[in-house]
Amino acid sequence: MDLTNVYSHFHPDEHRFVDKAAEWIERAAFEHVVKKTDFLDPRQAFIVSTLAQRQPDVNFRLDGGYGQAERKRAVIAPEYRYLDDEDMAISVLSVTSEDSKIGSLDHGDYLGSVLGLGMKRDKIGDIHVLPDGAHILVASEIAEYLRLNLQQVHRVHVLTELLPLSELRTAAEQLEQMSLSVASLRLDGIASDVYRLSRAKILLPIKAGRCKVNWKQVEDPSAALREGDVVSLQGFGRFKLLEVEGMSKKGRIRVKVGKYV
Template sequence: MKLDIYDHFHPDEREFVDRAWEWVVNAGQYHETRLTDFLDPRQAFIVESLANRHPDVHVRFDGGYEEAERTRALIAPDYRDLSGEDMKLKVLSIDSVDRKFLTLEHGDYMGSILGLGIKRSKIGDIHVLESGCHTVVCEEISAFLDMNLNQVHRVQVHSEILPIDQLQTNKAALEPMDITVASLRLDGIASDVYRLSRSKVLIPIRAGRCRVNWKTVEDPSAPLKAGDVVSMQGFGRFKVLEAGDVTKKGRYRVKIGKFV
């Protein structure tokens, strides 16, 4: 692979870039088709970027519905029609036996699924519903999950595998927060959102535990803008909804949505 490809990505992403480039080369030169596990938006961007560098390769992304955050990628020679390909997606429908006992949240379902030894890459978007939860999963692990998932956060549950066209979705809930900051720097906004001192918020950022739009960012002074999604390991994630208005004292008004 040409070394200049690495210049476009963070050093921590090199391992994934190498794997993705291998998928692209195998599709273009050896006519292989590769269906990946679920990719986050940053990984999907990397795959698409690399596929665009090869004249004989194209890729299809599908996470079960149009606005899916996590998607599987089908990488194939460009002569192959991907529109009718089976993306091997299933819906794991989960219902609690006693709904009066406890309200289950996104993290509860996620933790219980991963607690069965399932890799995060096998799980797509999780939709918490009034009646339970619909989770998009790779078809190859759906039977295992259906058989073994019987408890979520001390609540007894029953599950069912459904075809992907029966998926019920639910937009992520955002808790609004209005802050004023001296600048639109990452560390300043994250400090206010997570209610940490500036010195404490610098630690996870410089340790590579902060991502902006799913890309690792280690520069505390990196500017944020409306639409950016920030996640910090151990502290959750938030979205910058509005930014830019200036107060009379020269501070920036920023509207935040915290994922709950």
């Protein structure tokens, strides 16, 4: 696959993944190799989809265990391979506890504890935080290891069980809504207000490559945001620009933002 023109559409830091995805697709098309990936974030899934659609001799499928999944595994195969019934090797790790403090744990607590067991982020799908624990989508190949070894989440002793996908409980997306008045829709301006950082302090992580907009790395602080954009800043969480409400009498822009909690 000639990637000369493809690279121009992606950030330089994504070229390594582009190369990897292109190799999966070429091997499926010309060597009849079936590739099942780890969990991909939405940006990686977009890259795989874009490249796969350029190659008529391959078939591919994305699945995260349920319809609205954010993180998904992909299976890439020769065009003649039927994939609708393909086992995507996704398990549900149920985490519960008799400790009432389980209800105070958040997404970062569960993810941190799983990664602390030596797991790669790529092996973990969506995490659904529930009032009585969590349901974590994981690659089946590491599910039993997690069941045996995940015994504590942020100092709360937990019990684990593996469940079929049919018993998955999903959590509604929780956003802490904020109404802001900003001079423009620049990334640095809105992010500084959301994270309560000065404009000078917000520039450092953005220019250092620690900021993503819609899962794509963005290093330009002046990049304009649009309704629906999801912004993440390493170490500070992420937010979604829910609505651009209009101009105030003082000429500022009123926006509604949802910070993920």
